[in-house]
Amino acid sequence: MLRDLLVRYRQTLLLAVALLLPVASMYFHGKTRTETSVVERNLLAVTAPLTRVAHATVDGARGLANDYVLLVDVSQRNEELQRENRILLGEALKSRALTEELQRVKQLCGFRATRQGLATVPARVIGRDVSQFFQVVRVRIDTAGAAGLVEGQAVITHDGVVGRIEKLADVWADVMLVSDARSQVHATIPGKGVVGSVRGKGRRNEFAVQFVYLESTDRHEPIRAGDAVLTTGHDHVFPAGLEIGHIGDGAAVHNGPWHEFVLAPAVSYATLEEVLVVTQDRGPDTAPLPSDMPRPRRAVDPANTPDAPP
Template identity: 40%
Template structure:
C-alpha cells in the first residue's frame, strides 16, 4: 500500500490539490454574503485572527515612522537631527493622541447617533489580500452574538455586513464589494434603488441599480437604506450620488455612488445586532 502511494504520489498530490478547492466550492453557499462557519473553522479563524491582530499591533508604530529622516553628517548635525527626530516623534505621538481622542469622542457619540440599536464594537485588524474582493477583518471587542449578514456601521455611515464569524473575529464585506447588495432610497425624492459594489481597481465606488428614468436622481443626492429586505434598518447613511448617466433608449439610468464611509481610514466599526428583533 505504502509502495503504491509512493509510486503514485505525484498523481495523488494533483488529485488532492484539485479536490480540496472543489469540496470547498460544493460545501459553500456560493457567492452570497453571510455564510455560516463550522466549529473547527471558527476556532481556526479565531487563531489566525489573533496572529493578524498581533501583527497589526506591532506594525502600528512602524507604519507611523514611515517617512522619517536620513542619517549622516557632522557631530553637531547628528545631535540636532536626533533632537528633531525626538521632537517629531513626540509630535507624532501627540497627533496620534488627538486623533484617538477625536475617534473616541465619535465612538462615545455612537449610541446617541443610533439610539435604537444594540451595537457591538469591533476593531479593524486587517483586510483581504486580493484586490478582487473588498473585505475587512475585525476583532469583536465586546460580548454579543454577532451573526452573518448583520449590518456594520461606523460614525460616518453604513460600512457593509458581516460575512463570516469566527471566535472573537469576523469578516465584514464592504459596500463596494461586488457581492454586496443593499436596498436604498433617495433622501430627496424617495426613489428606490439597489446599491451594488463595483469592485473597481482604484476606488471604493458602488452603483445604484434599478433607478428608472422617471426617478430623477441628481449628483449630490443622498442615498440611505430603505429598510426593505429585513437585513439593514431604515435610514442608515449609504453615500452620495456622484454621477448620473442616462441611457439613450433604455429604461434604467446608470448611477454611480460614493460611499459616505472612507474605507481606507476605517479603524472602529459597530455591528448592529438587533435588527430582526426591533
C-alpha cells in the first residue's frame, strides 16, 4: 500500500524533497553559529580540492600566457631596458672619464705646486698624428689662447717631458715629441755621473729615444736597465729634473766613445690628455727633483716601444 503510494507519487515526493531540503538547510545554517556543520564540512571537502585545482590551472595558464604567448610586452620592455642600459653605460663611461681627467688634473696641479720656479700654462691635447705603424709622432694641443706662448717652449706633464712647441697658430700648437729625430735634450742619470743628450732615433720601426753619452772617468756605478734619465736644463729649453724616460732592457751599443741606450719614454703619448707648457723657467728658483727620490718604474706604453708590431 505504502509502496504503491510512493511509486505513484514518486515524482511529487522527490520534488518536494528537492525544494524542502534546501529550506531546512537554510533554516539550520542561517542561524548564527560558531561551529562548522557536517554538511558544510563535507561540502568544503568536495569543493576545496576542485577550487585548488582550478586556481592552479588558471595560474598555470596565466603563467604560460605571460611567459610564452604574450611576449610582445616583454620584447618591448626588453628594448626599453636595453636602451636604458646603453644610456646608463654611456653615463658610467662619461663619469669614469671625468674621474680619470680629474685625477690627471690633480696630478698636474700637484706637480705645479712642487715646481714653483716654473711658469706653466695648461693645455689640452686635441689630436695625435699617428704613423703608419700606429706610433704617435706628434700631438696637437689647445692652449685656449694663453698668453706668452712661443715656438720652442717645453711641453711637459707630471710624468715627465713630452716635447717642445714646433708650430703655433691661434689657440693651437703642434708639439714635436722628444722621440722625434730632430729632438735633442740634454740629460743625465742621477747618481751615475754621466751626462749626454737624448735624441729621437727616427727610425721607421723603432719609435724610441736614444740616449747617447760620453764615458765618464769618475762614474762609479754602471748604467742599468730601468734607470731614470732626467733633464739637466743645460739646453735652456727643458727645466732641470724632469724625467725623459727609462733605460731599456737592450744592451748598450758602443760607437767609438759613445754608448747608446734605447730609452722607453716616461710619458705615454698615446694616452696623453693634459699637458703643461713651460713659459718661463726661473732657473735658480727651480728646485730639481732630488736624485735619491724613489722613482717607480712605469708601465711602458706598448705603442711607444720599438717592439710595437708594424
